[in-house]
Amino acid sequence: MMKRLPALLEEVSACRLCEAHLPLGPRPVVRAGEGARLLIVGQAPGTRVHETGIPWNDPSGDRLRDWLQLDRGAFYDENRIAIIPMGFCYPGRGKGGDLPPRPECAPHWHERLLAELPNLGLTLLVGQYAQRYYLPEPGKTLTDNVREYCQALEHGFFPLPHPSPRNRLWLRQRPWFEEQVLPALREQVGRVLSG
Numbered sequence: 519m520m521k522r523l524p525a526l527l528e529e530v531s532a533c534r535l536c537e538a539h540l541p542l543g544p545r546p547v548v549r550a551g552e553g554a555r556l557l558i559v560g561q562a563p564g565t566r567v568h569e570t571g572i573p574w575n576d577p578s579g580d581r582l583r584d585w586l587q588l589d590r591g592a593f594y595d596e597n598r599i600a601i602i603p604m605g606f607c608y609p610g611r612g613k614g615g616d617l618p619p620r621p622e623c624a625p626h627w628h629e630r631l632l633a634e635l636p637n638l639g640l641t642l643l644v645g646q647y648a649q650r651y652y653l654p655e656p657g658k659t660l661t662d663n664v665r666e667y668c669q670a671l672e673h674g675f676f677p678l679p680h681p682s683p684r685n686r687l688w689l690r691q692r693p694w695f696e697e698q699v700l701p702a703l704r705e706q707v708g709r710v711l712s713g
Contacts, residue, residue, distance in 0.1 A: 523552050523634040530606065530627060536620045539609075546606035547573050548627075550635060551597035555710050557632075557641040558582075559648040561680065562605030562619035573601040581681035582644070585700055586707050598711055600638070602631055604647045615684065619647050639710040642703075643670070645680040653677065661692070667699060676706055 530546050537544050547563045558574075566576045574582055574593070583593050593599060605619025606627070632638070643649045649663050650656045653670060663670065663677040670677050679685055679695070689695060 521552065523550065523631075526630060526634060530631070533606065533627075535626060536607070536622045539620060540607050541610040542568055542608050544607050545571060547571055548602050548606055548631070549573060549594070549596045550600035550602060550631060551595075552634065553597040553637055554600035554635050555598055555637050555639045555713060556707060557600045557602060557635065557638050558644060559641060559652065560601070560603045560644040561647050562603050562616065563608045564616055565608060568608035573603070577683050578681045581683075585678070585681060585703060587704050588707075592711075600631075600635055602628065604651060624651055639674070639713060640706055641675050642707075643675050643677045645678075649677050661688075664692075664695065664699060667702065671706070676703060678703070 527548065527550065530548050533546050534544050542565070545563075545568050547567055560574070563573065564576055564578070567573055572594070573579070579593075583590065586593070603619065603623075605621075605623045607620065607623075609617040609620050611617065641652070643652055643663075646660045649658075649660060652675060653663060654673060658666075660677070660679060664679055667677055678699075679688055
């Protein structure tokens with residue numbers, strides 16, 4: 519029997535759905551293996567990720583790996599961790615930084631990809647775009663979602679702020695994130711990955 523996930527990932531890598539809107543052209547950045555137990559849903563690749571084709575290969579990724587207490591080898595083991603952003607390609611730059619993820623990707627691809635990942639035990643929703651798309655109460659603020667992570671856990675999700683260096687102020691103003699949320703996050707990730 520042919521494995522469907524590799525064929526689907528090839529289809530994703532050839533996607534040109536929103537090519538006309540991408541200043542650097544299409545380069546979908548997605549990683550997944552059929553045995554993945556943890557899913558990370560972020561925003562969209564930045565320029566460095568676009569250049570290398572490696573998700574979270576930037577300072578935001580360094581901070582995320584620190585939050586998860588995972589080294590690069592464990593983080594990039596696609597048979598344990600799938601990485602499927604809301605937008606698969608670099609969306610371009612706006613006034614305040616990178617533009618939001620292109621709206622075409624998630625509705626077109628996510629359901630099909632998730633159907634091929636039967637072993638997922640936890641999904642990290644990194645940033646507001648992933649939280650708005652996946653959480654049952656999309657109207658809440660990112661801060662509320664992160665503070666009330668226990669409610670999201672009931673649905674298999676763990677909401678996180680984006681680990682961008684731009685979010686230093688958010689993190690500094692919310693010491694409860696490091697004191698309460700990060701230990702719970704590490705416990706959940708450790709449980710899922712050791713299962």
